[in-house]
Structures are given as C-alpha cells and as structure tokens.
Amino acid sequence: MEWETVIGLEVHVQLSTESKLFSSAPTQFGAEPNTQANIYDLALPGVLPVLNRDALKHAVKFGLAINASINNTSIFDRKNYFYPDLPKGYQISQLDFPTVGKGSLTITLEDGEEKIIGVTRAHMEEDAGKSLHEDFHGMSGIDLNRAGTPLLEIVSEPDLRSAREAVTYLKKLHSIIRYLDISDAIMAQGSMRCDANVSIRPMGETELGTRTEIKNINSFRFVEKAINYEVQRQQDIIQDGGRIVQETRLYDARRDETRTMRSKEVANDYRYFPEPDLLPIVIDQAFVNSIRATLPELPDAKKTRFAKEFGLNDYDASVLTNNRDMADYFECVAKSSGDAKLAANWVAGELQALLKKNNWEIKESPIQADRLATLIARIKDNTISGKIAKTVFEAMIKDSSNVDDIIEAKGLKQITDIGEIAKLVNEIIANNPEQVEQFREGKEQVLSYLVGQAMKLSRGKANPAQVNQILREKLK
Amino acid sequence: MIEKTVAEIAVALNAGDISSVELTQTYLDRITQFNGELNAYITVCADSALRQAKTADEKRAKGSNSPLLGVPLAHKDIFCTNGVTTTCGSRMLHNFVAPYDATVVEKFNDAGAVMLGKTNMDEFAMGSSNETSFFGPVKNPWDTKRVPGGSSGGSAVAVAADLCAMATGTDTGGSIRQPAAFCGITGFKPSYGRVSRWGMIAFASSLDQAGPLCKTAEDAALMTNVMAGLDKKDSTSIDKPVEDYTASLSNSLDGLKIGVPKQHFAEGLTAGVEQTIREALKEYENLGATITEIDLPNNHLSVSAYYVIAPAEASANLSRYDGVRYGYRCEDPADLEDMYKRTRSEGFGEEVKRRIMVGTYALSAGFYDAYYRKAQKIRRLIKNDFIDAFDEVDVIIGPTSPHTAFEIGTKTDPVTMYLEDIYTIAVNLAGLPGISIPAGMADGLPVGMHIVGSDFAEAKVLNVAHQFQQQTDWHQHKPTAFGKEN
Numbered sequence: 003m004e005w006e007t008v009i010g011l012e013v014h015v016q017l018s019t020e021s022k023l024f025s026s027a028p029t030q031f032g033a034e035p036n037t038q039a040n041i042y043d044l045a046l047p048g049v050l051p052v053l054n055r056d057a058l059k060h061a062v063k064f065g066l067a068i069n070a071s072i073n074n075t076s077i078f079d080r081k082n083y084f085y086p087d088l089p090k091g092y093q094i095s096q097l098d099f100p101t102v103g104k105g106s107l108t109i110t111l112e113d114g115e116e117k118i119i120g121v122t123r124a125h126m127e128e129d130a131g132k133s134l135h136e137d138f139h140g141m142s143g144i145d146l147n148r149a150g151t152p153l154l155e156i157v158s159e160p161d162l163r164s165a166r167e168a169v170t171y172l173k174k175l176h177s178i179i180r181y182l183d184i185s186d187a188i189m190a191q192g193s194m195r196c197d198a199n200v201s202i203r204p205m206g207e208t209e210l211g212t213r214t215e216i217k218n219i220n221s222f223r224f225v226e227k228a229i230n231y232e233v234q235r236q237q238d239i240i241q242d243g244g245r246i247v248q249e250t251r252l253y254d255a256r257r258d259e260t261r262t263m264r265s266k267e268v269a270n271d272y273r274y275f276p277e278p279d280l281l282p283i284v285i286d287q288a289f290v291n292s293i294r295a296t297l298p299e300l301p302d303a304k305k306t307r308f309a310k311e312f313g314l315n316d317y318d319a320s321v322l323t324n325n326r327d328m329a330d331y332f333e334c335v336a337k338s339s340g341d342a343k344l345a346a347n348w349v350a351g352e353l354q355a356l357l358k359k360n361n362w363e364i365k366e367s368p369i370q371a372d373r374l375a376t377l378i379a380r381i382k383d384n385t386i387s388g389k390i391a392k393t394v395f396e397a398m399i400k401d402s403s404n405v406d407d408i409i410e411a412k413g414l415k416q417i418t419d420i421g422e423i424a425k426l427v428n429e430i431i432a433n434n435p436e437q438v439e440q441f442r443e444g445k446e447q448v449l450s451y452l453v454g455q456a457m458k459l460s461r462g463k464a465n466p467a468q469v470n471q472i473l474r475e476k477l478k
Numbered sequence: 479m480i481e482k483t484v485a486e487i488a489v490a491l492n493a494g495d496i497s498s499v500e501l502t503q504t505y506l507d508r509i510t511q512f513n514g515e516l517n518a519y520i521t522v523c524a525d526s527a528l529r530q531a532k533t534a535d536e537k538r539a540k541g542s543n544s545p546l547l548g549v550p551l552a553h554k555d556i557f558c559t560n561g562v563t564t565t566c567g568s569r570m571l572h573n574f575v576a577p578y579d580a581t582v583v584e585k586f587n588d589a590g591a592v593m594l595g596k597t598n599m600d601e602f603a604m605g606s607s608n609e610t611s612f613f614g615p616v617k618n619p620w621d622t623k624r625v626p627g628g629s630s631g632g633s634a635v636a637v638a639a640d641l642c643a644m645a646t647g648t649d650t651g652g653s654i655r656q657p658a659a660f661c662g663i664t665g666f667k668p669s670y671g672r673v674s675r676w677g678m679i680a681f682a683s684s685l686d687q688a689g690p691l692c693k694t695a696e697d698a699a700l701m702t703n704v705m706a707g708l709d710k711k712d713s714t715s716i717d718k719p720v721e722d723y724t725a726s727l728s729n730s731l732d733g734l735k736i737g738v739p740k741q742h743f744a745e746g747l748t749a750g751v752e753q754t755i756r757e758a759l760k761e762y763e764n765l766g767a768t769i770t771e772i773d774l775p776n777n778h779l780s781v782s783a784y785y786v787i788a789p790a791e792a793s794a795n796l797s798r799y800d801g802v803r804y805g806y807r808c809e810d811p812a813d814l815e816d817m818y819k820r821t822r823s824e825g826f827g828e829e830v831k832r833r834i835m836v837g838t839y840a841l842s843a844g845f846y847d848a849y850y851r852k853a854q855k856i857r858r859l860i861k862n863d864f865i866d867a868f869d870e871v872d873v874i875i876g877p878t879s880p881h882t883a884f885e886i887g888t889k890t891d892p893v894t895m896y897l898e899d900i901y902t903i904a905v906n907l908a909g910l911p912g913i914s915i916p917a918g919m920a921d922g923l924p925v926g927m928h929i930v931g932s933d934f935a936e937a938k939v940l941n942v943a944h945q946f947q948q949q950t951d952w953h954q955h956k957p958t959a960f961g962k963e964n
Binding site: 041044045046047048049050051052053080082084086089090091092142144271273274275278279280281 | 571574578679680711713791797800802
C-alpha cells in the first residue's frame with residue numbers, strides 16, 4: 003500500500019530579550035547555575051509576574067512576518083504540573099487566546115515547486131529550568147537560569163508531507179526568525195527546539211491517522227532522521243496489523259530511533275485557567291503599526307529583489323538570501339564592486355567554502371564585504387586576473403591590510419604593458435620552436451599551450467587576453 | 479497612651495509627650511505580658527523595633543513629622559519582611575526567612591512606622607476563626623474562649639488588646655472585616671488593585687487585597703494613605719492617583735443615600751446583630767442620610783462562586799510549596815514523588831489541603847465548565863448587582879457578620895465556617911472597598927457594621943465610617959481584661 007505522511011511541527015523559540023518574560027533577571031546562555039535567577043524565578047512566596055514588553059514586541063513582529071492575525075486581546079493562562087525545574091508548579095502560557103493567530107509561510111520544495119504551510123498560532127510562554135543529574139551523588143541539582151526565559155511556541159498546521167518538507171519548513175522558519183532578529187535560534191543550544199507530530203494514512207485518505215509526538219529533536223538533521231524513523235515504524239506496525247498508540251516519543255540520536263516517553267493514558271491534566279496575576283494583553287492598531295514599521299525586508303522579498311536587481315538566477319538568489327547577514331554582505335559586495343554576477347560567484351563560492359571550512363558565521367569572516375568588493379573591482383579593471391584573485395583571496399584571510407597593498411606587496415599585479423608581454427611572448431616563441439611550427443601548420447589548439455607557457459613564465463600575472471593577441475600577431 | 483489612636487499618638491509624639499522608643503517599649507512589654515494568652519503574634523521583633531523607634535525619634539528631632547513616624551505597628555504574617563521569618567501561619571513556611579520586603583512593608587518602613595512583629599493568622603489566610611494556624615488559635619480579648627475571627631485574627635487582636643497601635647491585614651473573602659467586627663475594631667479592605675500585592679503571599683490572586691486594622695476610620699485613612707498606590711511590580715495594581723483619604727473624612731452626610739440589602743437582613747441573622755445595625759442606621763438618619771432597601775439578587779450565590787474561584791486559584795498558588803527550594807521538606811524522601819507527597823501532606827494543614835483538593839477538582843478536565851467557568855459568570859452577575867445598586871445609592875450598609883464571635887472549636891463543619899463570610903464575600907468578588915466598624919454590642923460582644931462603596935470610593939467609605947464614629951463611642955469600647963494600662 004502507498005502511504006501518505008502527515009506532519010505538523012511545534013517549534014519553541016527562545017526570544018532574545020535582555021531579561022526574562024516576567025522577571026528582570028538576565029537571560030544569558032551558559033552562566034554559572036542559578037546566577038541568573040531572581041526571587042521571581044525562584045518562585046518565592048509573594049512574588050508576581052510583570053510582562054516583558056520586548057517579548058511581546060518580538061511575538062507581534064513574528065506574527066506580522068508570517069502575515070498572521072494579531073489578536074487584540076491575548077490572555078495568559080496557568081498550565082499546572084509538578085516538576086522540580088518548574089518553580090511555581092505552573093507555567094505561564096497562553097491557551098485559548100494566543101498573541102499570534104493564523105498565518106502562513108511559503109517553502110520551496112526540491113522540485114522548485116512552492117508550497118504554503120499554515121501556521122495555526124504562536125503563543126508566548128515561560129521556559130522551565132534544568133535538572134542536573136551529574137555530580138550530585140544520587141541527588142539532583144536544579145539550575146533555574148533558564149526558568150522564565152521567554153519562549154514563542156509556533157504551531158504549524160499538519161500541512162507537511164515528508165521529513166524533507168518538515169526540515170525545509172523548519173529552515174524557512176529559522177531564516178525568518180534570524181531575519182527578524184528575535185532569537186538566536188540555535189538548535190544545538192536549545193534556543194530553537196522542535197517537536198514533531200507524525201501520522202500516516204493510506205494515500206487518498208482524508209481522515210488523519212493516529213499521531214505520535216516526537217520530542218527532544220535538536221538539529222535539522224535529526225528532525226529528518228527522527229521523522230523518517232517514525233514514519234517507517236508506523237508503517238511497519240500498521241502493515242503487521244497493529245495500530246498506532248497516541249503517545250509522546252523521545253528521539254534518541256545515538257541509536258537513531260524514537261521510543262515511548264509517556265502515553266496519552268497517563269498524560270497530565272494541566273488544569274489551565276486564566277492567570278489572575280496578569281491582566282489581558284490589549285494590543286491596539288497603533289502598536290501593531292509601530293512594530294510593522296520595524297520589519298526588515300524578509301527572505302522571500304529579498305530573493306525576488308536580488309533576482310531582479312542583480313540578475314541572479316533562482317539558485318543564487320536563494321542561497322544568498324537564506325541568511326540575512328549573508329544577504330547584506332552580498333548586497334554590499336555587489337554594489338561596491340559594480341559586478342553582481344562576480345559578487346554572487348565569489349560570495350556563494352569562495353567565501354561560502356571558507357566559512358564552511360572554518361565553521362564561521364559570516365560576521366566572523368576575516369574578509370569583510372568592502373575588501374571582497376575591492377578584490378572584485380581589481381578583477382574588473384584588469385589589475386589582476388580571476389586566477390590571481392584566488393591567490394590574493396587566500397592572502398587576505400591572514401593579512402588584514404588593504405587589497406591593493408597585498409597585490410602590490412606580493413607582486414601579483416597583472417602585466418598589461420605591451421612591451422613586457424611582447425618580451426614574454428618572444429621568449430616563449432624562442433623556447434618552443436616545435437609548437438610554433440605546428441601552429442603555423444594550422445594546428446590551432448597549440449596556441450593555448452603557448453599562452454599557458456607564457457602565463458606560467460609570468461607566474462600568472464600576464465593579462466591572458468593580451469598574451470593571446472600578441473602571440474597571434476607574432477606568429478602570423 | 480496605648481489606648482490612643484494613631485492620629486492621637488502622632489500628636490503626642492510631635493508634642494514630645496512621649497518618644498517612639500518609650501511607646502514601642504510599652505507595647506513590647508504588653509506583648510510579653512499578654513501574648514502568651516492571646517497568641518496574637520507569631521514573631522516579635524523587639525530589637526529591631528527599638529532600633530526603628532530610635533531612628534524615628536531622631537528623625538522627628540530633626541523636624542520630620544510625617545503622620546506614622548515612630549508609630550508601632552504589626553504586620554500580618556502573610557507579608558514578606560526582609561530578614562524576618564514569614565510563616566503565613568503554616569508549617570510549610572515555619573522556617574522561611576523572607577529575603578525581601580513586601581511593597582506594603584516597604585511603604586510603612588518608608589513612612590517611619592515601627593514594626594513590632596508578625597501576627598498570627600489562619601494558615602495561608604484560609605479560615606474565618608484563626609483556628610487553622612499552625613501556631614495555634616488566637617484568642618478573642620473580649621472572651622478568650624471565643625475566636626477573634628479570621629484570617630487576620632492576630633492583627634485584629636493585637637489592635638483590640640493594645641498590643642500595637644495599628645496592624646496590616648489581608649482580605650480575600652472577609653479576612654479583615656470579619657475579625658475587625660468580632661474584636662470591636664475598624665478594618666478596611668480597599669478596592670482590588672488599590673494596594674500592591676507584591677510580597678503578600680497569595681491565597682486567591684484575583685480576590686486578595688491588603689488593608690488596615692486599627693481603632694478608627696481616621697486611622698484607617700492615615701494607613702491607607704501610606705499603603706495605596708500603583709506598583710509596577712504588581713500588574714493588577716491600578717494606575718489611579720491616590721487621594722488624601724483624610725481630606726474628606728469630615729464631609730457632611732446630609733443627603734447621603736444608604737442602601738440596605740434585604741438579603742443581609744434575612745434568615746440566619748441573629749437578633750442582637752440585627753437590632754444593633756438597625757440602631758446604627760438611625761444614627762445615619764440623624765446625620766441627614768436616607769435609607770432605602772435594595773436588592774442584590776445574586777448575593778446568595780456568592781459563597782458558592784467564591785468557594786470555586788478562591789480554591790482554584792489557591793490550588794495553583796500553593797503548588798510552589800514543594801520542598802525543593804525553601805520551606806518545609808519531609809525527612810528522608812525515598813524519591814521525588816515521595817518528597818512531593820509527604821512534604822505537602824505534612825507541611826499543609828487540613829483546611830489548606832481541603833481547598834487545594836476542591837480547587838484542583840474544579841479546574842480538572844471535564845469539570846472546568848461546570849465549576850470554574852460558571853463561577854466566573856456568577857461573579858460577573860454579582861458585580862452587575864452592585865453596579866445597579868450604586869446607580870441608586872452612595873453606600874451599602876449592613877452587618878459584617880450574621881453573629882458575634884463564636885466559641886473556639888464549635889464550628890467543625892467546613893461549610894458552616896464558609897458561611898461566616900456571607901455578607902463580605904460578594905464585595906471581594908466585585909473588587910469593591912468595604913469597611914467594618916464597631917456599631918454596638920450584643921450579649922457583651924462587639925457587633926460590626928459593614929459599609930461598602932463603589933469602585934475606588936475609598937474616601938466615601940471612610941467618610942461615612944468616620945462620621946458615625948464622631949457620633950458614637952462604640953469604637954472606644956475596650957475588652958476589660960486587657961484594656962488597662964499596665
């Protein structure tokens with residue numbers, strides 16, 4: 003039987019704010035345990051929450067970026083459960099009235115087809131702390147640094163049909179969030195986390211199958227692997243005549259498998275009710291407009307503009323706009339160098355390779371946009387050849403002095419002086435009588451050999467077009 | 479001196495008739511002498527009180543004369559006090575030393591008041607008799623076999639027996655007004671949101687409100703002047719300017735329209751209390767007020783709605799007491815679940831556990847609509863009744879409690895106890911200001927009169943109460959055993 007996979011993702015994003023969602027404690031990652039938790043985060047008796055306005059702004063910004071409805075009134079609720087890293091014994095979340103309502107985003111599938119993925123809602127909530135099980139000799143430690151960090155939970159519609167699609171959606175979400183600069187969204191650090199709801203059904207069926215929820219997936223790659231594993235597992239069960247149990251499963255990356263975490267039967271009753279310590283958030287149009295005014299150009303719009311303005315093909319436009327810093331970098335190089343095509347080749351080619359090799363973010367690149375632009379300009383004005391440019395590029399990684407100085411110091415400046423090139427050509431003709439003879443007999447392809455020799459002799463610095471031209475003249 | 483009101487003490491301190499240190503020492507001596515019997519205080523802060531008093535005297539010597547400077551007060555043990563044990567009347571917090579001050583505490587500190595100690599209360603403010611305290615029941619100074627009311631019973635007794643000049647309390651369903659009535663003092667609950675809840679240990683967040691317990695409406699005005707105001711740390715506190723509540727105390731009541739709810743003079747009201755309140759209403763007529771009977775048609779639903787909403791909120795508010803970070807933790811827990819279960823079973827008393835269970839049930843899947851949601855609808859209806867009533871009248875007056883103080887140990891059925899607050903609970907559900915003042919005596923025990931105003935009509939309520947106290951001396955009646963200067 004042919005099966006259709008149905009996937010919905012719940013993505014938690016830690017919003018980058020100076021302080022926590024309801025307290026003034028800082029939110030920095032990686033501090034000593036319990037140094038970033040104040041009396042509110044510790045849930046001392048008598049403390050009260052005060053909403054961080056920046057978190058609200060971030061949530062609204064995200065909503066606007068995915069064309070979602072922003073609810074005029076949103077309400078915080080208490081989600082009750084006991085856990086040692088949940089100090090109040092409840093998490094403040096939003097149940098029936100989230101800040102962000104229905105929206106959508108567009109993903110590009112492998113075949114180039116575009117697909118719209120619905121976003122059901124996005125709501126604000128507090129993160130929990132962490133339990134530490136090592137170094138405590140049979141006891142557990144609690145670190146509340148993360149407790150109260152603002153999260154935006156983004157819930158998709160079950161519109162995704164394969165693990166690949168899910169990852170593509172997740173990457174698009176990541177790209178938008180980074181563009182908006184509302185979260186670091188680093189999966190390895192937990193500032194972006196993903197739960198996947200997965201079910202299968204016979205192809206053509208409209209009813210949804212029983213779903214399982216996979217938790218604890220902390221990389222794009224694992225999202226794909228976990229879903230693929232789960233889909234196969236569900237198919238095997240159904241084909242063996244079994245039925246899927248609705249449950250929460252944990253992805254174990256080491257074994258590349260999912261396994262039962264808790265079944266629905268023993269699921270918590272969270273006893274949600276409206277948080278009486280906070281008033282409903284009432285958002286007026288002026289506030290929404292003020293946030294809208296801060297929206298940057300988003301990846302889709304930028305891609306379209308790059309294609310049009312710089313004549314990029316679809317692939318280059320995509321690659322260069324996935325990441326906002328990369329796009330800004332490219333745009334700077336394209337504009338300052340005056341050659342968008344070369345800029346695209348260099349940024350998507352050499353530069354990308356360099357970053358990848360060293361695991362650098364674009365911001366960490368030792369070659370800043372203005373320097374790469376100069377390098378490209380020097381190719382364009384024939385100061386250096388494209389090939390020499392690669393040598394200069396290599397040198398620029400370690401040498402932060404200006405590009406012209408590097409070219410000068412290394413003596414890499416292209417030889418364009420006709421007399422000097424003629425001298426080179428004469429030498430080549432003298433040294434290669436056999437090839438000269440062959441060319442004169444009509445063997446046209448020998449010319450490129452002779453040009454090559456001349457270039458070699460000049461250590462790549464001679465202008466190849468001029469060498470070609472002068473060689474032809476002399477061999478006439 | 480100890481019989482004087484806060485206003486009178488301020489005059490005496492200013493005149494140099496007495497120093498704050500002398501006054502503080504007098505109260506501390508009385509606490510030493512009588513607290514063993516009355517059990518009004520859980521913690522007494524003698525050393526720090528005398529230090530504060532000394533500072534107050536020094537400030538006064540330098541020309542400062544703010545009204546509460548150097549006046550000794552007691553805080554209900556529900557307010558967090560920096561460096562001082564804050565128990566909330568519970569074993570769960572018997573060892574909890576708060577690392578910060580509640581906003582109310584901070585405001586009294588800033589005003590230069592002297593904190594004598596922390597007063598006894600029903601555990602987590604859950605009770606109407608002060609019998610649920612882990613630290614034992616508080617005794618009513620009018621008759622020590624009787625309860626002082628609750629939950630702010632310790633504060634009420636401390637004021638009534640002159641173990642302090644003034645005290646703070648909190649009122650979720652009547653916890654300031656009912657003990658004030660039982661102890662023959664003045665107890666005022668301002669509108670919800672008027673006084674910050676920061677640092678006040680939560681029972682039911684949408685109902686809890688701090689207020690003063692003291693000898694007169696004038697003192698209540700002086701205390702409210704200090705307590706009230708917007709607090710950025712409490713998102714439910716109201717951004718409304720604070721009036722000088724003493725400014726309008728002397729306003730004439732000529733033409734005042736008083737509403738008397740027929741529901742508050744119905745079955746269950748004892749004859750002595752009814753007669754006392756009717757007499758008191760005549761005083762108002764003498765002052766030029768008119769009395770009209772009004773209808774609060776949903777009043778009879780208030781106790782039921784309250785006992786869904788308050789326990790529901792409490793069930794979540796009290797989840798933080800899990801033995802993980804502070805407070806009581808059971809001995810040698812076998813594992814996490816065992817720690818939770820035993821810590822909470824052993825740390826909480828019966829009434830608190832009952833309400834956590836009720837609240838948890840009311841919020842459970844499948845019951846939420848039938849209980850919590852319905853209770854919230856009733857709450858809206860009750861509020862609307864008041865809005866309608868205040869279209870017709872300026873204040874609503876009735877008895878604070880259907881009867882006078884009852885004997886300790888006589889109300890063992892929880893529902894009977896819950897009905898204690900039948901006249902006061904609706905005011906919390908509607909978030910209105912309400913005061914209880916002594917209106918007379920029945921069978922040798924004080925009777926409280928309940929005056930309720932519309933939203934943020936604190937000044938009006940205090941004015942109406944003050945004018946009664948200008949005509950009568952019920953607020954000056956004292957329990958004989960503890961009333962005399964020693």
